[in-house]
Amino acid sequence: MLQISNRGQLMPASPIRKLVPFAEVAKKKGTKVYHLNIGQPDIETPKLILDAVRHSDFKVLEYSHSAGNESYRRKLVGYYQSVGINVDYTQIIITTGGSEAILFGMMACMDAGDEIIVPEPFYANYNGFAVAAGINVIPVTSSIDDGFALPGIEEFEKKITAKTKAIIICNPNNPTGYLYTAAEMEALKQIVLKHNLYLFSDEAYREFCYEGQQISAMQLEGLDEHVILMDTISKRYSACGGRIGALVTKNKAVYDAVMKFAQARLSPPSFAQIAGEAAIDLPADYFDTTKSEYKSRRDLLVKRLNAMEQVFCPNPGGAFYAIARLPIDNADKFSQWLLEEFSFNGQTVMLAPATGFYSTPGLGFNEVRIAYVLKKEDIDASMDCLEAALKVYPGRTF
Amino acid sequence: MLQISNRGQLMPASPIRKLVPFAEVAKKKGTKVYHLNIGQPDIETPKLILDAVRHSDFKVLEYSHSAGNESYRRKLVGYYQSVGINVDYTQIIITTGGSEAILFGMMACMDAGDEIIVPEPFYANYNGFAVAAGINVIPVTSSIDDGFALPGIEEFEKKITAKTKAIIICNPNNPTGYLYTAAEMEALKQIVLKHNLYLFSDEAYREFCYEGQQISAMQLEGLDEHVILMDTISKRYSACGGRIGALVTKNKAVYDAVMKFAQARLSPPSFAQIAGEAAIDLPADYFDTTKSEYKSRRDLLVKRLNAMEQVFCPNPGGAFYAIARLPIDNADKFSQWLLEEFSFNGQTVMLAPATGFYSTPGLGFNEVRIAYVLKKEDIDASMDCLEAALKVYPGRTF
Numbered sequence: 001m002l003q004i005s006n007r008g009q010l011m012p013a014s015p016i017r018k019l020v021p022f023a024e025v026a027k028k029k030g031t032k033v034y035h036l037n038i039g040q041p042d043i044e045t046p047k048l049i050l051d052a053v054r055h056s057d058f059k060v061l062e063y064s065h066s067a068g069n070e071s072y073r074r075k076l077v078g079y080y081q082s083v084g085i086n087v088d089y090t091q092i093i094i095t096t097g098g099s100e101a102i103l104f105g106m107m108a109c110m111d112a113g114d115e116i117i118v119p120e121p122f123y124a125n126y127n128g129f130a131v132a133a134g135i136n137v138i139p140v141t142s143s144i145d146d147g148f149a150l151p152g153i154e155e156f157e158k159k160i161t162a163k164t165k166a167i168i169i170c171n172p173n174n175p176t177g178y179l180y181t182a183a184e185m186e187a188l189k190q191i192v193l194k195h196n197l198y199l200f201s202d203e204a205y206r207e208f209c210y211e212g213q214q215i216s217a218m219q220l221e222g223l224d225e226h227v228i229l230m231d232t233i234s235k236r237y238s239a240c241g242g243r244i245g246a247l248v249t250k251n252k253a254v255y256d257a258v259m260k261f262a263q264a265r266l267s268p269p270s271f272a273q274i275a276g277e278a279a280i281d282l283p284a285d286y287f288d289t290t291k292s293e294y295k296s297r298r299d300l301l302v303k304r305l306n307a308m309e310q311v312f313c314p315n316p317g318g319a320f321y322a323i324a325r326l327p328i329d330n331a332d333k334f335s336q337w338l339l340e341e342f343s344f345n346g347q348t349v350m351l352a353p354a355t356g357f358y359s360t361p362g363l364g365f366n367e368v369r370i371a372y373v374l375k376k377e378d379i380d381a382s383m384d385c386l387e388a389a390l391k392v393y394p395g396r397t398f
Numbered sequence: 399m400l401q402i403s404n405r406g407q408l409m410p411a412s413p414i415r416k417l418v419p420f421a422e423v424a425k426k427k428g429t430k431v432y433h434l435n436i437g438q439p440d441i442e443t444p445k446l447i448l449d450a451v452r453h454s455d456f457k458v459l460e461y462s463h464s465a466g467n468e469s470y471r472r473k474l475v476g477y478y479q480s481v482g483i484n485v486d487y488t489q490i491i492i493t494t495g496g497s498e499a500i501l502f503g504m505m506a507c508m509d510a511g512d513e514i515i516v517p518e519p520f521y522a523n524y525n526g527f528a529v530a531a532g533i534n535v536i537p538v539t540s541s542i543d544d545g546f547a548l549p550g551i552e553e554f555e556k557k558i559t560a561k562t563k564a565i566i567i568c569n570p571n572n573p574t575g576y577l578y579t580a581a582e583m584e585a586l587k588q589i590v591l592k593h594n595l596y597l598f599s600d601e602a603y604r605e606f607c608y609e610g611q612q613i614s615a616m617q618l619e620g621l622d623e624h625v626i627l628m629d630t631i632s633k634r635y636s637a638c639g640g641r642i643g644a645l646v647t648k649n650k651a652v653y654d655a656v657m658k659f660a661q662a663r664l665s666p667p668s669f670a671q672i673a674g675e676a677a678i679d680l681p682a683d684y685f686d687t688t689k690s691e692y693k694s695r696r697d698l699l700v701k702r703l704n705a706m707e708q709v710f711c712p713n714p715g716g717a718f719y720a721i722a723r724l725p726i727d728n729a730d731k732f733s734q735w736l737l738e739e740f741s742f743n744g745q746t747v748m749l750a751p752a753t754g755f756y757s758t759p760g761l762g763f764n765e766v767r768i769a770y771v772l773k774k775e776d777i778d779a780s781m782d783c784l785e786a787a788l789k790v791y792p793g794r795t796f
Contacts, residue, residue, distance in 0.1 A: 002652075003507075008507065008655035009655070038461070040460055041458070043458070060439070060440065060441070060442055061670075062639045065418075066412075107405060107530055111403045111404050112510050112532055125663075128661070128662030132505055134532060240461045241667070241668030242667065243494065243666070253400075260406070260526070261526070263411065263415045263523075265526075266495060266523075266638070266641075267638075271640070271669035272459075272667055272668075
């Protein structure tokens with residue numbers, strides 16, 4: 001018998017995507033499924049971006065530079081300046097989505113058996129990339145009861161061992177929507193300096209902060225050698241399918257090591273680099289419009305959830321996710337049941353069970369992640385479904 | 399001091415791309431550089447393909463299915479049928495270039511410390527993906543003197559250990575251009591069956607065979623559980639920048655494991671999937687035209703090389719690469735010297751030193767890989783450069 005590798009067996013199925021086959025079945029039965037499980041916004045990709053690709057007039061779809069087109073990297077310097085991050089174009093590597101930036105960062109800085117600390121719940125695919133890289137994810141648990149604030153320094157220090165090489169944060173956070181405060185970023189800086197760790201900072205949702213403003217890890221003084229920024233255009237410009245991201249670091253040795261991984265895969269996608277480069281020319285008010293749309297969706301979602309019996313959803317400060325605690329026995333079973341057995345007026349809702357966002361076993365069983373990526377009318381309709389479902393779900397706990 | 403990981407240090411720089419900075423310097427001096435170092439064809443990407451992207455009219459650049467668009471996978475079944483490969487669309491995963499198919503195959507089937515046997519010289523980036531996956535590449539050496547034919551079974555058996563999990567071939571071969579015979583494919587089948595190995599088959603150059611016809615590993619009877627096909631549109635349609643490939647396997651367990659890696663990175667690039675899908679509608683004579691162009695380039699290149707004093711280049715049966723033996727001390731030094739110090743009528747040529755394609759130390763020092771991806775006029779001009787260079791290179795050996 002041929003064997004699958006241990007890592008192939010250990011590799012987690014995506015908690016966001018593993019229920020897709022059940023959604024397909026629901027759709028084949030004629031049920032409308034509201035996708036609140038995945039961060040796929042319904043907001044239109046700016047026409048300017050798509051048109052840049054549509055009006056491109058090259059004759060050969062060539063490889064680009066392994067670090068991405070120089071013209072794009074140079075323009076990104078201006079984008080980063082506009083958000084208070086000072087970098088040079090030689091400190092930027094264009095990646096195939098933020099995904100590849102995460103994988104490359106882990107690969108270049110960590111060996112098999114090394115440990116990375118992450119506040120949980122966390123973006124589930126960190127698990128996948130960690131398994132691919134053979135590294136161990138060590139969670140520090142944050143709690144829904146205080147809105148998923150960063151756990152105290154002492155909680156991190158309890159987890160630091162000789163094998164700890166890095167801390168990874170996502171700010172504003174996916175899946176919790178939590179926006180780290182200045183004090184929390186300063187605390188992270190102190191831990192990183194004291195224990196000589198890398199700080200991987202996933203800032204995919206930088207622009208989407210509804211009350212405060214994001215503090216980038218790249219803005220922390222004295223951390224130039226420590227910080228590896230993982231970025232993506234996916235959410236920023238509603239361009240998830242482009243698969244364009246970036247790894248940014250001022251650490252030259254890390255940059256050079258990452259470049260070798262980048263060379264092995266030749267280049268990031270050419271069409272979408274054109275889109276990414278064009279995006280930098282969007283008018284300054286682009287984010288105002290999208291942000292205010294997301295804010296009103298968030299407000300609606302949180303209000304609807306907290307109005308349901310025994311449901312609790314802290315108000316997320318950024319990104320476009322919320323985690324809600326539901327009166328259910330098991331979020332995986334409930335999410336599958338919503339697709340397989342439930343419908344309300346011919347409709348149902350697809351959620352992401354929060355269990356997949358925790359690595360501590362037993363956590364998240366009564367929580368789900370909800371992406372408020374659909375228009376308010378759809379959020380309302382999907383909350384109608386959820387509310388009705390919670391009244392009849394056989395595993396409800398009230 | 400923060401450390402780079404061991405694998406980050408071990409990761410080889412691309413032998414194809416590591417000389418890029420020297421080429422940039424040559425260009426800044428005003429020297430024209432003929433790029434024979436990289437498989438980037440100058441053949442125009444078919445307009446039909448580019449137009450499919452340009453005329454696309456979606457509003458949101460969405461994630462696709464992690465296995466790629468179902469419509470594309472279904473059409474690929476027809477493409478594979480047309481080349482004698484019978485597969486179902488549920489046996490295909492669209493990947494980000496052939497690169498990702500190689501990485502995913504290694505990750506899903508092999509663990510750190512496992513061994514993969516490969517006839518050398520071999521596509522250098524197998525090294526990169528192997529380092530990323532922590533697996534060991536075990537070479538079986540083929541020789542320029544017999545045109546890089548597959549070494550005998552006994553050479554493979556000498557290398558097989560308890561840690562051997564797979565053999566990887568590229569057919570027709572990059573970097574040698576060698577096309578495996580029916581007898582050689584049968585020999586591989588016997589080894590794979592006897593020792594219960596995976597057979598990874600990189601068939602990027604399937605259509606480019608100038609005398610014989612390719613036998614796909616997927617056509618070998620009784621190997622359904624063993625074969626993992628790694629494919630790409632890059633060379634087939636001169637669409638390298640799209641970053642679209644495929645992993646194809648009838649082994650359900652491997653497919654399912656690869657899908658988990660595919661889910662972690664969300665989806666392959668959306669724009670280029672449109673291009674790939676459109677490519678299947680190209681007229682049947684598309685490959686006749688490109689093939690005859692490549693054949694005439696090959697004929698010119700091989701003739702020019704063998705006419706040079708003490709240069710030997712076996713006639714490659716497929717792909718668009720040739721390896722030539724040159725009367726030089728060191729292919730790396732020579733290739734760098736061509737860019738840094740040499741020019742002929744204001745022109746020079748960029749080659750890929752063959753050392754990077756061998757893993758046995760000391761091999762390939764007097765060989766270079768030449769990609770005949772430029773039009774005949776340019777091949778002629780670049781051979782003029784090479785011929786002149788060999789007369790004055792300080793490290794020449796005659």
